[in-house]
Amino acid sequence: MPVLPRLAAPPAPSVRRAPPSLPPPRPPPPPPGYCSSSWNIRRPSPRGPLATAAEAPRGGALPEPEERDPFFLAALHAARLRDQESRRPDPLFIDPYAAVLLSYDVGHQDMDLVSQAVPCPDYYRLATRYIDDKLQNLIHSSENIRQIVLLTDGMDTRPYRLTWPRLSVVYNVSPGGVFNAATQQLRGTGAKVSRNCVLLHTPFESPDLQDSLCKNGFNGNRLSLWVLQGLPLFTPTSLENLLLVISNLAMKGSIFIGEVPHFSDWTAPMDMGSEQDKLENLFFTRGFQVSFEHYENIAKGVGLNLAPPGEQRGRVLFVAEQLRFSDAQMESFRMHFERMEEDADEEGFEEL
Secondary structure, three states, X not given: OOOOOOOOOOOOOOOOOOOOOOOXXXXXXXXXXXXXXXXXXXXXXXXXXXXXXXXXXXXXXXXXXXXXXXXXXXXXXXXXXXXXXXXXXXXXXXXXXXXXXXXXXXXXXXXXXXXXXXXXHHHHHHXXXXXXXXXXXXXXXXXXXXXXXXXOOOXXXXXXXXXXXXXXXXXXXXXXXXXXXXXXXXXXXXXXXXXXXXXXXXXXXXXXXXXXXXXXXOXXXXXXXXXXXXXXXXXXXXXXXXXXXXXXXXXXXXXXXEEEOOXXXXXXXXXXXXXXXXXHHHHHHOOEEEEEEOHHHHHHHHOOOOOOHHXXXXXXXXXXXXXOOOHHHHHHHHHHHHHHHHHHHHHHHHHO
16 A cells, blocks of 8 residues: 655544444435435433344345335445446456345345445446455555454445454444344355454444444554445534544554545535545544545556546545554553552652
8 A cells, every 4th residue: 555644643632532422223214315314412321232243144034125224225236236246257356245135126126216325336346446455455464453343334245255364353333234134144155254253243323333342342552444335424524423433443553444425515516626625634633644546546457447527426535544542542551651650659658
């Protein structure tokens, strides 16, 4: 990956930032093409399991059409695109599990309802190939990155189709209902993570994502790699809140890669340059140094002719580095200094 230019890290605030809450399990009725969502500010005290071990999928079939929400349909649409790409004579990637996720009663009419939820096929193919390559290069070139957090639509099959270094822990953050249905459908297909690795799921609906990941074993004193593709984010505020959670959790030097969806709030009269400027400022205010990758450059590398630029609907590929210390690091520093002060007090008492 290209070396990111060094920028001065934003000063660490004296009071650590409180993580935002996540949206309710079901979104409000969607507008044409998809739905909007906001991050819930309330934190209800009763909640179910924080995470689910996902080493071996279990269960039955996908929900009936009337039970499917926009999140579910969007995930199916993405799975169909991955299946179509896998069947091409010269595919950019192969997803052997995408076809399994497509139930028999899912027709193209259902897919058309959510065609706006993911980019056009060419851009989706490029983004998936780019993220796959970047992710694999990062984890296999570093002996210290063994925590991977996938922020997905719930049907992302990367945990099963990519290889992970020994002792890796892969956290999947996605809509709980979609993830559960996908793991049920994959039962008996041989979909497993690499040997001596573990896959854990944290529902996107968790009232406190930061707390859920920590209780599930995430360690802010170790490097981590975060990957964003498909997680339902519909406003700049939802992205900003997600960046706050990651900034609190990720150790300094951790990497965040992926695809930022297009936000309708930023459409007019903004061009791509000004949109990326706003994104860069948004990342930097949350402690990340970010660089962007253009789809056209990736397309040239794989010999793909792209549709007109407008077809990508403003989506952006990015690589970002965490410049701040995580909450766990700050707590470790605090405890270290307290011990030093206690030792100094004891030595002074002995001298007296």
